[in-house]
Amino acid sequence: MSLIVKIKKQLDNFMLSVDMELTDEIVSVIGMSGSGKSMTLKCIAGIETPDTGFISLNDRVLYDSKNRINLHPGKRRVGYLFQDYALFPTMTVMENICIAMGHRDEKKVKVWLKRYGLDGMADTYPDHLSGGQRQRVAMLRMLAAKPECILLDEPFSALDEHVKRSMESELMEMLSDFHNPVIFVSHNRDEVYRLAERIGSIESGMLSAVRDKKDFFMRPMSVEQALLVGCNNISQVKWQDKHHVLAVEWDSVFEVTDEQIEQLAMDTDNISHIGVFPQDIIISASKAKSVLAYNNKNIIRIKDYKIVEELKTWEVSCELNNDSTIYANLPKHTEANMLSKNINDELYIKKFYLLG
Structure with a gap:
């Protein structure tokens, strides 16, 4: 089972370019609002038409601009679950599902409804269902169409x-x-991590390489990918030599190891930024001296800080001498008053990412 998508479509502010291939797996496409995620799905479903390209599903050509093939949405055998579920409001639950089946089989539908907590709702209309119930019906209707x-x-x-x-x-x-391809579009990184097997991001209209989800989250390769996975401390860099970069916004020098360079999927000439996750910051450099090989590298000087209690952590906003801000997270069990006493004027960066 495979889905091949190689398309381009001009949108208002950019050219959408998608090149990916799926098997029987769940692949997530993430990106900022307006990046083209939903448009990609609509092109695959046949609701929108690409300008050029090729789409095939299990060796059936759905779209081919060169050969002027553009299969009608109803013939593509592609299930599409919309954000608002798009149930027919004047049809009952039973009717919504049976119309997708192409025939009426009340016995089978009632078995499905009972299995998914919708027992007794066959004659209910969508506006009398909760959000969760509407989603179950929409999923059953989609799967009923095979x-x-x-x-x-x-x-x-x-x-x-x-x-x-x-x-x-x-x-x-x-x-x-x-056991067929599934594409899951979301802006929620927790949902994406739990549900998807592989992930790709759309940046400036172009879909990135689709990678294993753990690799995607643990090794962001661009500024936008870093922001999407929660790495919200970003600075431009200037290379001082092969093993040292200056983080411009933080006015601090970071040491780049040979191992980091070997792991890069791009030339160092294409590295333009550095990213740091909030949890990879040790608030007090003096504490770092006792627990790490502290050598006065990967240090950021701060002039002030503000502590805010979050649901699961303490968020520490650290203000630098140039008035920029770096965010750090600390475990909730850390007492705020003890935290205040321990902070001095330095941050130690345990881990950072080089970004293109």
């Missing part, structure tokens, strides 16, 4: 926080027997 590929467009965005995790579990259960 698609060869599923496209999920922000499937949990309309749900309350306390409902999302249970709906994630139900979605994965529904997909457990679906």
Whole structure:
């Protein structure tokens, strides 16, 4: 089972360019708002038409600009779960699902409804269902059409926080027997990490290489990827020599090891920024002296700080001499008053990422 997408489409401010291939797996496409994530799904589904390119699903050509092939959405066998679920408001739950099946099979539908907590709702209309119930019906309707590929467009965005995790579990259960490509679009990095096997990001209209999710989260390769996975401390850099970069915004020199250079997927000439996760900062450099090989490198000087209590951590906003800010996170068990006494005028950076 495979989905091949190689398309280009001119949007208002940029050219959308997508090149990817999926097998029977869940791949997530992430990116900032307006980056072209939903447009990519609409082109695959046939709702929108690319300017040029090629799309095939299980060796069936869905779109080919050179040969003027553009299969109608109803013939593509692509399931699309919209953000608002797009149920037919004048049809009951039973009717919504049966219309996707192409025939009426009440017995089978009622078995599905009972399995997914919708027992007794066959004659209910969509406006009398909760958000979670509407999503279950939309998923059942989509699967009833026996698609060869599923496209999920922000499937949990309309749900309350306390409902999302249970709906994630139900979605994965529904997909457990679906051995075909699934593309999952979301801006929520926690959802993406839990559900996807591989991840690609759309930046400036171009889809990046689709990578294993752990590699994507643990080794961001661009400024936008770093921001998407929560690495919110970013500075431009200037190379001083092969093993040292100056973080311009932080006015600090960082030592680059041979191992870091070997792991780079690009030339050092293309490295323009450095990124640091908040959890990779030790607040007090004096503390770092006792627990790390402290050699006065990878240090950032600060002039002030502000401590804010978050739900699971303490957030420390560290102000530098040039008025820029760096954010650090500390475990919740750290007492705020003890934290205040221990902070001095230095931060130690345990780990950083070189970004293109």
